[in-house]
Amino acid sequence: MNNHHSGGHSCWRETSRRGFMQGCGTVAALAAAGMSGPAAAEEGDVAALLDELPNNWGRWGEDDELGALNLLGSEQARIGMTVAMGGEGIETFPLQQSITGDAIFLEEDDFPTTTTGDPVFPGRTPARRGNVQDEQSYQQGEIEPLSGGMKFSDDKFFTDFFLQGTTHLDALGHAWYGDRIYNGFDAATTAETRTFAQGIEGCPEGEIEEITETRGLSRADIGQAAEAGIAGRAVLLDVGREMGDENGRLDLGTAFGLKDLKATASAQQTTIRERDILLIRTGAIARTRDSDATWDPLNEPGLQFSEDLVCWLANMDIPILGADNLAVEKVVQEIDDQLFEIPLHGATLRNLGLYLCEILWLEDLAASCAADNVYEFFFTGAPLYAEQSTGSPFNPIAMKATH
Template identity: 30%
Template sequence: MCGPEIITDEVRKKIAAHAARFREVTRSPFGADDEIGMLNLLSPEAARRAVARADAGAAIDLSVDLFMGMPSWTKAGDPPFQQWMTHTPGGTVLDDLTGAGRVQNELVAYSGDAMSMYTHTGTHIDTLNHFGYRGEIWNGFSAEQHLSSRHWLKCGADKVPPIIGRGVLFDVAALHAVEMLPDNYGIGAADLQGCLQRQGVTFNPGDIALVRTGRMSQWPDPTRYIDNSPGLNLEGARWLAEAGASVIGGDNSALEQMPADDEENWQVVHTYLLGEAGVPMMELVDCQQLSADGLFEFAFVGACLKIRGATGAPMRPLAMPFTA
């Protein structure tokens, strides 16, 4: 039988979604100091099992390029991705900033560059301090006590461990036999259950869930990719969280259905997953090749930049097919 694996009472107690209260931040089942939520469900044993079965020679890159003009959250007032040269071979000869002299500078062709970006640009992870309720985030940490003038002191990207384990693709676009789900389509529990049935796989507590809407087929058109995106609705997010997902990723800009089907909460899935369920989120995860190859379970390996206190951080996740 395909679907979520039967959850024992012992494991159930570790899944915060089962103790969540509507629009209230949840205290972690892993203690008062916990800052990573359901990433605690990842285990060395599960990582070893996944990597032992993986074909590293056939790794699939699930990330997108970072480049000027790429889709980003400029409509929300956030800065676009910017990149500029700080050193060029010709400029180094003229500037001689190193003091090495013209002869050496003409020999040594020196190039260097810099960039600036919103931390939620490109393929990235949303950490548990990104959204919460009424000034509080996961585990009851508060802006009043835990937010400095520069960054959160709790639940930042620097606390996120390497994410290594079994990944499962929920190919919702393929389930409905479309290249891309309709604009603003809300992915619910029936869609996710239908994917597991169609694909012949199970979903286990601690697994990494990737949800494919097909929206990546519109990349990198800023308007078509971001606006009115299909994605998880609250029911779908709750189903995955209660099934024990350690982290949930999607191929769209915000993981969730946009705009949200909720008159009171414009980020209903973000606030639920991060504040109530303690499940970090990944966005702009390119699932196109996974779908084309019919790769529904795989070894997932990913790590984000350790930006202290950040609400999100770029990452470059990989999927490696299982050999057996």
């Protein structure tokens, strides 16, 4: 067993402790998840839920901000590359969902919906880009070609672009409970002020909003993962194909756990090794591009918390857990008759330093895996390096051996 700081918890213990939680948005989440009414569970206490489960605080030093990515190095990169080179050729699969700008942006009461577009978590808004110059600009005399006749186009996002509004990697400081984030850093470090000099050289006065101060993470931001890069062996667990409907999709509201992950691995004849990057396909994101399928952001199928699951992730030293849904886990969960929202975010990001990757596009990779029964591949990439960010857009690449 790996040497995790567990606070005396036995990872194979069956008993558990449950308490009382302060929830934000729980009533809305309950209604969306179909759990409202007299039989709805009371709110639980995530601190009590996770109190004696393992954590990695101090494992890589008191000042560590990289977390479980410390587990990925030269050897894991070599193993991943060896896997990719084990066939007659290599298929490459970008795993990023495209940004169309046609986001599914409805009122809470309008879900579930068959509207298609870019999935966004409630509270985040659609991202729409547009050109600021192009051939039309030249034709209309708004701008002139460069010396010698060269022209170019340029564009920008005209609406707010949430850094976690598309396929992204969560920073370790993204989610916490109490007054501490990953590795015991003070939660106040999530609101570090950065001041900028007024005006930006080269920008005409009045064309941009004058922003001279922002807040962001001074500890455990996404820059740690961006600087380190990610490379290693990865495994796809296609739970949707194993447990889902004729389209290989789990039904809305489906919760699955460690036993289901192991059963899927067994059915695929897939071995999960220590330090593997683990990707889970549910079919949820594919629903957002299918006008015949219903989708509900707060009632997507997702991973269900259990003590055994958290202990298994810790003992297997899983550095990244990714899925094709908004939160990896089921957003609203009932655990021992008590209600929780995203408890696994606390167990993974905050306690284990295990990164979560959300809104992955896994359809093409999954089809290839099913065709030749090869579910292992080389996974590599790095998130957009945006300093102080709580998460960042990510286009990981899966390189898979072909047979």
